[in-house]
Each structure stands twice: as structure tokens, then as C-alpha cells.
């Protein structure tokens with residue numbers, strides 16, 4: 108199965124866990140989003156999966172922006188993807204909103220990164236007209252992740268029909284963009300989710316630190 112399995116460590120993990128992932132995961136459909144300080148380390152090693160960052164700056168390139176990390180730097184460090192607009196960042200408007208995510212999307216694409224663009228139940232308004240236009244022109248570089256708030260970290264998986272309906276809705280509105288599902292995915296339910304035809308893969312949070320679990324995901 109060629110569906111995408113993306114895992115987001117959030118502010119977790121360490122070098123030794125990263126080493127175990129790099130030693131034992133050989134899968135070109137697996138994307139691992141690590142804290143940005145680990146990207147260069149993994150980028151230099153011969154890893155056999157795809158590296159991602161969890162965010163990038165609204166500022167482009169280089170400049171006097173203390174603490175910021177640009178899309179260009181992420182690319183140079185060895186990541187191929189960046190996650191943008193995760194609900195944990197949108198929840199605090201100081202971190203992200205529709206406009207900052209749009210700016211970051213542009214920066215990421217211009218820097219040569221691919222993007223996993225997260226939206227929740229409110230995808231109607233998060234995928235505004237300008238964002239849709241950008242998606243339209245970059246269908247091979249942007250993947251949407253539909254992550255209902257009600258499912259993130261709660262263990263409450265929506266029904267297969269609800270997932271299918273939402274993903275189809277996103278695809279209909281956004282030029283058939285590839286769309287992942289995220290929220291309480293685990294080794295028991297992943298087969299069911301990947302079995303939904305319109306779902307192009309999954310984005311995993313909580314289970315992403317468990318190498319044994321990830322290996323099970325990858326054999327599904």
C-alpha cells in the first residue's frame with residue numbers, strides 16, 4: 108500500500124530514539140516530523156524515510172528574527188516536508204492563524220519543501236480562497252491533513268463514513284488534493300482508516316514515539 112504514514116513527535120523524543128528509528132525504519136512512505144533541533148542530525152545520517160519539520164517561520168530566508176527558523180534553513184538541514192497549521196498551533200492565535208499559515212505555505216513552497224497542511228472540522232474557513240489557489244498551483248507539493256479536534260489525543264475515532272465525508276468534501280473544494288486523516292490513529296484502527304479509499308494516509312501524534320507501534324503501522 109502506497110499511502111502516506113506521517114508521524115509527528117511534537118515536543119518529544121531525543122537523539123537516542125531518533126537513532127533507533129533511523130536504524131530500523133526503511134520506508135519511503137514514512138514521514139517523521141521531529142523537533143527542529145534534530146533535523147540536521149538526522150538529515151546528515153543515512154536515514155531511509157522522509158524527514159519533516161513541525162513548523163517554519165513566517166519570515167523568509169535569513170534576517171534579524173531571533174528564535175525563528177526559516178523554511179530555507181529547514182530544507183538545508185535535510186527535511187523534505189514541513190507540517191503547517193497544526194491545531195495545537197492554531198489554538199493560540201499568537202502562533203498561527205489563516206494568514207500566517209498562508210505566508211508559511213508560500214515560504215515552504217518557495218524553499219522547495221513539501222507541506223502537510225493541517226485543518227480541523229472548520230476546514231471551510233481554514234481553507235480560504237487564497238489558500239485554495241495556492242493548493243491548486245501546488246498539488247504535488249501540498250497534502251492536507253484532516254484532523255478533527257474531537258479526535259486529537261482523545262481516543263475517539265469518528266466513524267469511517269464521517270471521515271470519508273469530510274475528506275471528500277475537502278477534496279471537492281481543493282482540486283482533489285491528497286488528504287490524510289489524523290486523530291487517535293493506533294495499530295488497531297489504522298487498517299480500517301487506510302481502507303477508506305479516499306483517504307491518502309494518516310498523521311499520527313500520540314503513537315508516533317513508539318517504534319514498535321510505528322512498525323505495525325508500516326506493515327498494515
Ligand code: PEP
Pocket residue numbers: 115254258259260261262289290291292310311312313314
Ligand atoms: C495530532 O496531534 O496531530 C494527532 C493526530 O494526535 P493523536 O494521534 O495523538 O490523536
